[in-house]
Amino acid sequence: MKKWQNVLIRPDLPLEDAIAVLDKGGLRIALIVQGNDKLVGTLTDGDIRRALLKHIPLTAPVRDVMCDAPHVADVDWSKDKILAVMEDLELLQIPLLDSEGRVVGLETLHGLMERRTVENPVFLMAGGFGTRLKPLTNECPKPLLKVGDKPILELILESLAKAGFYRFFISTHYLPEMIREYFGDGSQWGVNIKYVHEEKPLGTGGALGLLPKDEIDRPLIMMNGDLLTTVNYRGLLDFHLAHDSVATMCVREYKHKVPYGVVQTDGTFIQSMEEKPVQKCFINAGIYVVAPELVQSVGAGQRIDMPSLLEKQISLDQRVAMFPVHEYWLDIGKMDDFRKAQEEVGLL
CATH class of the missing domain: 3.90.550.10 (Spore Coat Polysaccharide Biosynthesis Protein SpsA; Chain A)
Structure with a gap:
C-alpha cells in the first residue's frame, strides 16, 4: 500500500499532468479526489489509451475521461476478501475507503498475489x-x-x-x-x-x-x-x-x-x-x-x-x-x- 499518496490528483488536473503522475507513481492507477481526499473517480492506463484513441486533447481535465463509478473496498475488509473481489471483477487495483468515503489506501493484485515472474516468452x-x-x-x-x-x-x-x-x-x-x-x-x-x-x-x-x-x-x-x-x-x-x-x-x-x-x-x-x-x-x-x-x-x-x-x-x-x-x-x-x-x- 506504500506510495499510494503519490497518485492522488484533482479532477481539474490536465490529462498530460495526470499521465506524468501515473507514470511516476508506478501503480497503473491514479485516484481522483476532492475536498478531504474523498474519492470521486479513478484513472488507469486503459482510460488514457481510450482517450488517446478518441484524440481527446491532453489539455482536457481528468474529469472528462476518468471512471466516475469505480469499484472500491472497505478498509476493514480482510485481504482474502479483497483478493476474492478483485479476482471476481478482474481488477488490477482497488482503492480502500473509510466510512466517510475518503481514500486511506490502495491494494493491487500484484501486491496481494506477490507475482514474481511472467511465463510469457x-x-x-x-x-x-x-x-x-x-x-x-x-x-x-x-x-x-x-x-x-x-x-x-x-x-x-x-x-x-x-x-x-x-x-x-x-x-x-x-x-x-x-x-x-x-x-x-x-x-x-x-x-x-x-x-x-x-x-x-x-x-x-x-x-x-x-x-x-x-x-x-x-x-x-x-x-x-x-x-x-x-x-x-x-x-x-x-x-x-x-x-x-x-x-x-x-x-x-x-x-x-x-x-x-x-x-x-x-x-x-x-x-x-x-x-x-x-x-x-x-x-x-x-x-x-x-x-x-x-x-x-x-x-x-x-x-x-x-x-x-x-x-x-x-x-x-x-x-x-x-x-x-x-x-x-x-x-x-x-x-x-x-x-x-x-x-x-x-x-x-
Whole structure:
C-alpha cells in the first residue's frame, strides 16, 4: 500500500499532468479526489489509451475521461476478501475507503498475489545492419551501441526482466557472435536467453518462423532491438488478453503540422479553410504481442515483415488490436535519434 499518496490528483488536473503522475507513481492507477481526499473517480492506463484513441486533447481535465463509478473496498475488509473481489471483477487495483468515503489506501493484485515472474516468452529482434548509424555500426551491431554506459539491447532486456519476464529469444544476423558473447545465456541478468539466427534477412515477421514452436506456449511479446521505452509490458499483455486478438500492435500518436493553409472543397467551391492545421495519426511503435497460433503459422525461411503478416490476418477476419503508448518511447533509427537517446537516458 506504500506510495499510494503519490497518485492522488484533482479532477481539474490536465490529462498530460495526470499521465506524468501515473507514470511516476508506478501503480497503473491514479485516484481522483476532492475536498478531504474523498474519492470521486479513478484513472488507469486503459482510460488514457481510450482517450488517446478518441484524440481527446491532453489539455482536457481528468474529469472528462476518468471512471466516475469505480469499484472500491472497505478498509476493514480482510485481504482474502479483497483478493476474492478483485479476482471476481478482474481488477488490477482497488482503492480502500473509510466510512466517510475518503481514500486511506490502495491494494493491487500484484501486491496481494506477490507475482514474481511472467511465463510469457519475449522475442527481441537484433539482426539489423544499422545502416543509418554508420560509421558507428561498421564493427558493432546497433543493439550493442551504448546509450549512457549500457548497450541499447541491455536496457531493453533489463526493463523486461524488471517487469518479471525471464524467457528470452534473440534473433541475430549482422555480427551475431558479438551479441551472443555479450549476453551469453542471460544468467548475469537472472533470465534465460536462447538465440535464433537468420542466415539471410527474413523480415520481422519471418523471424518468427525460426522460433522453436513447441516453446511458444502462450502469447509472445515481440520487440525491435533498437527501442528505448518505459511502456508497461504487463499492462500490454493484460490488454492483449482482454481483447482476444491474434496480435496486438503498440502504436504511438504522431502529429504533423501542415505548413500551409488547407482548403476543403466540393468540386469547384470551397467549403472551409484551415490555416496550418495539425494532423494526427498512429504509427507503428515496433512492439507486438503475438498469439501462439500466429507464430505457428509462419514457416521456417518465410520472408515477411510484421505489418504484412498482420494485414494478412486482418484480411482473414482475425482481430488485431492496437495499444497506444503514452509512456516514453524513442526509436533509434538515425544519428539524431542516437544523440537524443544519450541526452534522455536518465528518463528510463
